[in-house]
Amino acid sequence: xxxxRGIRSTxxxxxxxxxxxxxxxxLCILLIAIYPVFxxxxxxLTDMKxxxxxxxxxxxxxxxxxxxxxxxxxxxxxxxxFFTVVSVALELVIGFVMALIMNMPFKGRGLVRAAVLVxxxxxxxxxxxxxxxxxxxxFGVINxxxxxxxxxxxxxxxLGSTSSALWCAIIADVWKTAPFMGLxxxxxxxxxxxxxxxAATVDGASKVKQFFRVTLPLVMPTMLVALIFRTLDAxxxxxxxxxxxxxxxxxxxxTLSMYAYTTLFRNLNFGMGSAIAVLIFIFIFLIxxxxxxxxxxxxx
Amino acid sequence: MHKSRWSNxxxxxxxxxxxxxxxxxxxxxxxxxxxxxxxxxxxxxTWWPSRFYLGSYIAAFTERPFLTYLKNSIIVATSTTxxxxxxxxxxxYALARLHFKGKNAxxxxxLSVSMFPGIAIVSPLFLMMKEWNLLNSYIGLILTYTTITxxxxxxxxxxxxxxxxxxxxxxxxxxxxxxxxxxxxIILPLAAPGIFTTAILVFIAAWNEFLFAxxxxxxxxxxxxxxxxxxFPGQYTLxxxxxxxxxxxxxxxxxxxxLLFQQRIVSGLTAGAVKG
Numbered sequence: 001x002x003x004x005r006g007i008r009s010t011x012x013x014x015x016x017x018x019x020x021x022x023x024x025x026x027l028c029i030l031l032i033a034i035y036p037v038f039x040x041x042x043x044x045l046t047d048m049k050x051x052x053x054x055x056x057x058x059x060x061x062x063x064x065x066x067x068x069x070x071x072x073x074x075x076x077x078x079x080x081x082f083f084t085v086v087s088v089a090l091e092l093v094i095g096f097v098m099a100l101i102m103n104m105p106f107k108g109r110g111l112v113r114a115a116v117l118v119x120x121x122x123x124x125x126x127x128x129x130x131x132x133x134x135x136x137x138x139f140g141v142i143n144x145x146x147x148x149x150x151x152x153x154x155x156x157x158x159l160g161s162t163s164s165a166l167w168c169a170i171i172a173d174v175w176k177t178a179p180f181m182g183l184x185x186x187x188x189x190x191x192x193x194x195x196x197x198x199a200a201t202v203d204g205a206s207k208v209k210q211f212f213r214v215t216l217p218l219v220m221p222t223m224l225v226a227l228i229f230r231t232l233d234a235x236x237x238x239x240x241x242x243x244x245x246x247x248x249x250x251x252x253x254x255t256l257s258m259y260a261y262t263t264l265f266r267n268l269n270f271g272m273g274s275a276i277a278v279l280i281f282i283f284i285f286l287i288x289x290x291x292x293x294x295x296x297x298x299x300x
Numbered sequence: 301m302h303k304s305r306w307s308n309x310x311x312x313x314x315x316x317x318x319x320x321x322x323x324x325x326x327x328x329x330x331x332x333x334x335x336x337x338x339x340x341x342x343x344x345x346t347w348w349p350s351r352f353y354l355g356s357y358i359a360a361f362t363e364r365p366f367l368t369y370l371k372n373s374i375i376v377a378t379s380t381t382x383x384x385x386x387x388x389x390x391x392x393y394a395l396a397r398l399h400f401k402g403k404n405a406x407x408x409x410x411l412s413v414s415m416f417p418g419i420a421i422v423s424p425l426f427l428m429m430k431e432w433n434l435l436n437s438y439i440g441l442i443l444t445y446t447t448i449t450x451x452x453x454x455x456x457x458x459x460x461x462x463x464x465x466x467x468x469x470x471x472x473x474x475x476x477x478x479x480x481x482x483x484x485x486i487i488l489p490l491a492a493p494g495i496f497t498t499a500i501l502v503f504i505a506a507w508n509e510f511l512f513a514x515x516x517x518x519x520x521x522x523x524x525x526x527x528x529x530x531x532f533p534g535q536y537t538l539x540x541x542x543x544x545x546x547x548x549x550x551x552x553x554x555x556x557x558x559l560l561f562q563q564r565i566v567s568g569l570t571a572g573a574v575k576g
């Protein structure tokens with residue numbers, strides 16, 4: 001036991017050791033995440049162009065003022081909100097149904113639980129590519145299925161039409177993430193003690209009543225946390241749009257992240273692109289505040 | 301009795317439809333990868349390959365730099381996993397067990413960073429990587445991925461370390477072992493399952509990341525799989541056969557991994573959500 005005493009005799013006080021052990025992780029976060037946020041903000045106050053980084057000059061809030069007067073910015077904001085609200089709402093409903101099913105005892109339940117994880121694990125660019133081919137106006141299987149079932153009388157250009165392209169993105173997103181939502185909700189359902197249902201049955205409560213009086217209130221905290229994750233994820237949607245439509249046709253699927261990317265890396269306008277990024281950040285911050293407020297009310 | 305049999309059948313039909321919708325895109329991907337070129341452009345599309353054609357797989361590996369993308373992704377994702385888990389094992393243990401000021405502030409900071417949208421930091425990070433000559437490199441991506449996976453990893457491991465009974469450490473303390481020695485020799489081996497779960501989650505996150513890979517590594521030789529596949533499309537006609545073959549090669553190991561480690565992944569993903 002010589003070794004013990006040797007290490008002990010170096011005698012690092014516990015709190016210093018604590019800071020030392022946390023330091024590498026904290027340094028990474030500060031350098032690669034926190035500092036860049038401030039630098040994005042300072043970039044957004046300049047007219048920096050990537051081709052001439054040294055000619056950037058301070059222009060105050062001009063980028064923000066011109067963004068707020070720009071229809072393309074508002075259309076991207078609308079697309080992002082529409083995409084977020086519709087896809088998260090669908091994911092919640094479908095995910096809840098999946099969770100209720102997976103919470104019942106039946107043959108093959110293990111297989112179902114494994115299957116629902118697969119879309120989550122696949123890179124979004126690959127699942128988006130799969131959907132892009134399925135949506136294809138001539139060789140796409142979705143046209144084939146809908147045509148055979150009699151829902152359409154001729155093949156449609158789903159991704160090429162401004163009225164359907166954003167819905168295509170929503171469907172592909174729901175396919176990928178509703179199962180994930182289902183798994184999170186299932187974990188919440190499993191924490192509800194069976195005695196509560198037994199007691200409710202003894203009291204003569206119907207299944208529907210049990211759902212609203214027992215299941216829903218008890219699963220609510222888990223549901224709110226799952227909703228936070230999904231809402232913030234949906235709000236910053238990028239990979240899916242990049243592959244599926246590139247923001248088109250006619251900017252009809254351009255989300256804020258896509259707009260920021262185009263401004264930054266295609267137009268090389270780092271000042272303006274950073275201003276869009278800051279606004280996305282503020283939106284996300286506000287959404288988080290709303291959810292945190294709901295969560296803390298839930299806990300009271 | 302009769303009624304319950306019918307509701308049973310309806311229930312199973314519902315389950316089958318759900319599974320069919322989840323699985324169908326993969327089915328389509330796989331048959332597309334085996335379709336001979338002339339069959340790819342059939343209208344209406346055919347639901348089964350007329351013959352099993354391997355040309356798309358050969359083309360993906362020989363005519364396209366798909367093997368390079370795979371190599372890049374493996375290097376970046378495994379290094380990220382190693383770094384993130386290494387760094388957060390220390391941090392997680394300290395946060396779970398040691399007494400020092402500011403622990404809650406650090407956890408709150410990590411949680412808020414996990415909510416950061418990548419797009420909000422991509423412009424300064426791009427400039428920083430440019431200043432440090434880390435564009436078109438592995439290190440630039442590894443550094444960034446390690447940072448963005450630290451919050452998730454740190455939370456998971458902190459939660460996990462807290463579940464290990466404190467008696468063991470107290471016994472070690474009585475024996476005269478230092479906290480550091482106790483951590484390395486007693487706690488880490490016990491935490492192996494939690495570390496493994498965290499590693500899987502970090503690996504998948506790093507393997508799938510798109511925005512930073514797209515913007516930092518623009519040279520074809522340094523592209524990762526998600527970017528490579530998104531950029532696969534040729535100029536005029538899309539090589540669907542090749543894309544599908546490459547995608548199958550990427551997706552199959554992921555599916556196997558998910559099926560093998562299903563329970564660990566789910567417990568890792570839900571740990572935070574359920575405990576709130």
